[in-house]
Amino acid sequence: MSAVWQYFSVKSENDSVAHCNPCHAQVSRGGTEPGKFNTSNLIAHLKQHHKTLHEDFRKTTELKKQSSGNFKQPTLPETLAKRDKFPRDSKKALTLTEKICQFIVLDDQPLSVVSNTGFKRLIEHLEPRYVMPSRHYIVDKTIPQMHKEVKECIAMHLDKASALSFTTDIWSSENCPLSLLSLTAHWIDADFTLQRAVLHAREFRGSHTANAITNAMEEMLRDWKVDKKKVHVVLRDNAANMRKGLDQLNVPSLGCFAHSLHLVVREGLLSQRAVSDALANGRKIVGHFKHSPKAYSSLEDLQIELNVTPKRLQQDVQTRWNSTKYMIDSLIHQKRPLQAYSSEENNSLPAILTANQWALLEKTSKVLAPFEELTDTVSATSATTADVIPSVHVLIQNRGGRKFLPNITPQQPDITKWF
Incomplete structure (x- = not known):
């Protein structure tokens, strides 16, 4: 709607005459039928009788044009160019492919999503010139490049940290003969903010012996160029093979309190x-x-x-x-x-x-x-020893002392050493 209508009003949309609000004059809208109405007479009336208001109207119109951009008629080559597909190695195509890969990785989406009809229609509607890459291209090109960039960034932060703590565990699948050994790093940055990053979740084949654990952990730390002198502590479960494996690695370790x-x-x-x-x-x-x-x-x-x-x-x-x-x-x-x-x-x-x-x-x-409640507290991703010690004290004091805790034998984990 034209900005001139802030100075005029009509009784109905079919009225051929507009009422000037400042001077109450009746101004023709330029025709007798709604299809022929225009605002030329209204603008001319403002310019002749209300110069200040006309200047305000002109500035408002200019601002609207600037904010809406230049909508000149595109040329034929420009129109045809919009129908051409982006080359795969163009900056626009590479950026869109990277965003799709981030969507897959960050939201745990299956790689097959790039082949799904609904997703392909959505991307085509948003950007018709973009050609959706295949699943193999995502796996062979985009994800390895993204992994390389993320790894370099994490390695830089690990190198800057004065001390590092780690958590590790062995996960076994019930549905297939597969075991994974995980390694997560924890450190405090220059702003004294707790940071963490999963460094590895690698397949752990063969027997889970202490020697195998030692060799795997040694290889993972070497892969990230982590000096053992920077290892503050490694948090592990209470299994004998894990305890012995880390002892052989010659790094300090503690049993996981949640597991205890x-x-x-x-x-x-x-x-x-x-x-x-x-x-x-x-x-x-x-x-x-x-x-x-x-x-x-x-x-x-x-x-x-x-x-x-x-x-x-x-x-x-x-x-x-x-x-x-x-x-x-x-x-x-x-x-x-x-x-x-x-x-x-x-x-x-x-x-x-x-x-x-x-x-x-x-x-x-x-x-x-x-x-x-205590398990939920200490299992949070942001949990620290500062959450464990007072929680155990409260558990004992508010529940009648040690009567809720079992008799601790040498074979059982001694949780009293935490407080």
Whole structure:
């Protein structure tokens, strides 16, 4: 809309006469039909009778033209150039390819996304002149170049750091015969800000012996040109092979507190016969509904009928004690529907929980609650020893001293050494 209309008004869009707001004059809009209306007479009226307002109008119009750019009619060569595709090695194409690669890497997208029809249509709509590279081009060209640049940047920061700490672990897949050895660096920069970077997640083949761990860690530190004298500490799990491997590497190391806490809870509480029996029955119940859609549908109907929020029962994982707590909590939440389910004639469960076992699970959940909170605290990516020591003190003092901690034997991790 023209800026001149801030000085004029009309009774309706079909009105052929505009009303001048400053002098109340009636000015023709240049025609008798809406299709022939224009603003020429209005601008001329401002120029003749309101010179100051006309000057303001002219400046406003100029500013609008400058902000909107120059919309001159493109030439034929310019129009044809817009239809040509970018060369793959052009600056624009390389920039777009790099951004797509960053999208894949940062958001954990599959490499096949560059072949997906919907994604290709989106990119084509945003930039029709861009040719989507193939998956092989991303793997062979773009990602290696990006890896090189990121590695050089991290290496520069590691070189500037006066001391480095590391965390390491061995991960084994349950779905395929694959093990990974990870190494993450932690340091404080010049602004006293905690920084971290995952340096390696390499395949760890063969037996996980102490010598193999020593050789792999030696190779990773050498690859990043990290002097062992700069290693402040390496945080590891409490496995004997990992402990011995790092001792042979001749670098200081400490057992992971979260892993120590896992062993304490697992061996001190969950291994007790009464608790383990109740958990075994609970696992059978969860497994029954996990593998029978018909049984789960019946349980879901009972949940709705009893006004219990429908939720799936959670199966625990033996290597994570907190998953056992989640399973206990899910069973307790569904206690009434489970009891109603087992009381019906056509339904049967592979195991039942007695009244004593239900009470025991409820008490177990309460005992595990502060340990779960502590585990979440020390497992955060920004957690430090400063989070561990006071948390353990609070756990002991607020829970009746050491009565919630198991009797510590030489084979069990001694968490009291932390405080």
